Amino acid sequence: MSAWTLQKLSRGRFTLGLGTQVKAHIERRFGMPWTPAGPWMREYVSAVRAVWDCWQNGTPLDVRGPHYNINLMVPLFNPGPIEHPDIAIHVAAVNQVMCQVAGEVAEGIRPHPVCTPSYIEKVMLPAVRTGAAKTGRSLDRFQVCMKPLVATAANEAELEPKVRDARVRIAFYASTPQYRAAFDHLGLGDLADRLKLLSRAQRWEEMPQHINDDVLHTFVTIATYDTIGRKLCDRYGGVVTNCEFSIAVKNDADRERLHQLVSDIQSHGVARARRAILGIAA
Numbered sequence: 001m002s003a004w005t006l007q008k009l010s011r012g013r014f015t016l017g018l019g020t021q022v023k024a025h026i027e028r029r030f031g032m033p034w035t036p037a038g039p040w041m042r043e044y045v046s047a048v049r050a051v052w053d054c055w056q057n058g059t060p061l062d063v064r065g066p067h068y069n070i071n072l073m074v075p076l077f078n079p080g081p082i083e084h085p086d087i088a089i090h091v092a093a094v095n096q097v098m099c100q101v102a103g104e105v106a107e108g109i110r111p112h113p114v115c116t117p118s119y120i121e122k123v124m125l126p127a128v129r130t131g132a133a134k135t136g137r138s139l140d141r142f143q144v145c146m147k148p149l150v151a152t153a154a155n156e157a158e159l160e161p162k163v164r165d166a167r168v169r170i171a172f173y174a175s176t177p178q179y180r181a182a183f184d185h186l187g188l189g190d191l192a193d194r195l196k197l198l199s200r201a202q203r204w205e206e207m208p209q210h211i212n213d214d215v216l217h218t219f220v221t222i223a224t225y226d227t228i229g230r231k232l233c234d235r236y237g238g239v240v241t242n243c244e245f246s247i248a249v250k251n252d253a254d255r256e257r258l259h260q261l262v263s264d265i266q267s268h269g270v271a272r273a274r275r276a277i278l279g280i281a282a
Contacts, residue, residue: 001077001079003016003048003087004052004055004079004082004087005079007082007084007085007087008082008083008084011083011084012083012084012086014087014088015087015088015089015090015107015108016048016087016088016089016090017089017090017091017092017110018041018044018045018089018090018091018092019091019092019093019110020037020040020041020092020098022176022177022178023178035067037097037098038097038098038100038101039066039067040067041091041098041101042101042104042105043065043066043067043068044067044068045089045091045101045105045106046063046065046105047063047065047068047070048089049089050062050063050070051063051070051073052085052087054073054078055073055078055079055080055081055085056081056082056085057081061073088107088108088143089105089106089107089108090102090106090107090108090109090110090143090145091105091106091108091109091110092109092110092111092112093109093110093111093112093124094111094112094114094115094178094179094181094182095178095181096123096124096127096181097127099123099124099125099127099128099131100127100128100130100131100134101131102128102131103127103128103129103130103131103132103133103134103135103137103139103142104131104132104134104135104137105131105135107141107142107143108142108143108144108145108241109124109128109142109143109144109145110144110145110146110147111124111144111146112173112179112182113146113147113148113149113173113219114149114170114173114174114179114182114183114219115146115182116182116185116186116218116219117235117236117238117239117240118185118186119181119182119185119186120144120146120239120240121238121239121276122185123181123185125144125239125276125277125279126279128142128277129277129278129279139277139278140278142277143241143242144239144240144241144242144277145240145241145242145243145244146236146240146242146243146244147243147244147245148221148232148235148236148243148245149166149169149170149219149220149221150166150220150221150222150228150232150245151163151165151166151220151221151222152221152222152223152224152225152228152247153224153225154224154225154257155224156224159222159224162222163216163220163222164208166216166220166222167208167211167216168207168208170211170215170216170219170220171195171207171208171210171211172199172204172207174188174191174192174195174196174211175192175195175196175198175199175207176196177192177196179192180192186218188215191210191215194210195207195210198210221235225247225257225261228245228261229245229260229261229262229263229264229265230264232245232265233264233265238276239276241277243265245261245262245265246258247261
């Protein structure tokens, strides 16, 4: 219902992003039972689209599956058709199963910030293509949308605390078993193991010191405002179609600076990513 309303208000510019949490948080933070995420997401996307089809075209609602059985839509809860009913769905992913699901049922994928360009190109996109081939879908308009890990500021002095924060974040992500594949891909499995043990012991303050500068720069784009836009394009331009990026805007000068950063990213473009998605050699 929220997606339907936002699509109407935005006149067709809304994208619904869907992502699962990791097992520990589902069971121990939210107190819910865990089920394998890939099959659940595949069925959820189909169920959501069935509801939208009912609202737009009057198609009888009849969803039947292991997770959802939905066949009731009373007029009170039917908002009726809208001008732009085709809502894009993007799936957040790290591992190959969810990437394949995205290729099967979604219009885009949103890699986790720990997914490096190499991991996206060599692990995630082949799985997306496998999923698309399974269901006979075209990837011509498929999007890869990234909100990368960034440490940026107006000058070097202001950049230092941003870098410290980024080191903390990488340490936390590396300790999460569900993200391990992105670290294994780079030969950092041992690092992930060490940080997992520290997190289980709740020794959070010790974790950042395990992220050396090489690891830090592997996962985080670090630069001052005058070069961060170009660095993001250089790093992700071959595998990402859309890059989400922002800075804190406290005054008109910050607003103008953000406008310039966006212009830098747009001017450099990410056209090469389309070839990578389709598996076409450069």
